[in-house]
Amino acid sequence: MSCKKTISALLGLLVCSTIVAWAYPSGITGVTRKSGGSGCAGCHSGASIDGLVTISGPTSLKVGQAGTYTLTIGSGTLIGCDIAASSGTLAKISTALRLADGELTQSQGLTGTSVQFTWTPSVAGAEMLYATGARDSKKGGWGHSADFGVIVTPAGLSGIDQEETPATFSLDQNFPNPFNPSTTIQFSLPRSAQVSLTVVNLIGEKVATLVSRRIEQGTHAIQWNASGIPSGMYFYRLEARHDAESPGQAFIQVRKLLLLK
Ligand code: HEC
Structure with a gap:
């Protein structure tokens, strides 16, 4: 390899690794149980604590109806998270969150004990919200929440309503x-x-x-x-x-x- 090529390869590597290093502090997606649940381990040491974070909010919604949800950490300070839904649209309420790849993750300066977001289902059925969060510091431990089920009914449940009342069940x-x-x-x-x-x-x-x-x-x-x-x-x-x-x-x-x- 010529000297020029080596230098440009090295420069490329430097630029790439800089992007990677800057990309992760502002969150990561695809690590909840929805995507196989690799979590925050591998890159961050610290124990995996099952149920470290909890999702709360409505357990039934209609298609197209936004529900407001909260992700809360059981102990310590919430410094990062990844929130995913089986379908539909997630949106941030807390400004420390940001949307990436259809999931929610931290942007910068996330500290506190909870974050808020909305979820708007797009299909009826038994849908699911997933979350993974980390506490205190890079070594403070991380954990998946329990999967949070939401029953989604069609916008007008009487989708095929008939004029006359049916005679029997x-x-x-x-x-x-x-x-x-x-x-x-x-x-x-x-x-x-x-x-x-x-x-x-x-x-x-x-x-x-x-x-x-x-x-x-x-x-x-x-x-x-x-x-x-x-x-x-x-x-x-x-x-x-x-x-x-x-x-x-x-x-x-x-x-x-x-x-x-
Ligand atoms: C693919 C590797 C990788 C995974 C997986 C990962 N991170 Fe990171 N994270 C990094 C890197 C790299 C940095 C920036 C360099 C550093 O600070 O070590 C970082 C930094 C952070 C920071 C910035 C604050 C700090 O202490 O430096 C937070 C917060 C964070 N990650 C949270 C999370 C959470 C929460 C998860 C799981 C939902 C997660 N990370 C999963 C690689 C990863």
């Missing part, structure tokens, strides 16, 4: 089926009812709660986004009960669906 076969990763489940209520619509796996464990609230009479459709859930056969179960009825009188119907990835 019913739960239709989801469509498409098999599906990946989204499917629509439609059900009809002859009168308003307390509705629970859940998805369980073959051994009866709940994998998603799609609806858990009072819903008006009519035919309703809800979209389920099953990204993050393994392929397989699942059951979806509708339970609808009028206020005046006892649990024993509830309408219950179960159907199968097939997620193929």
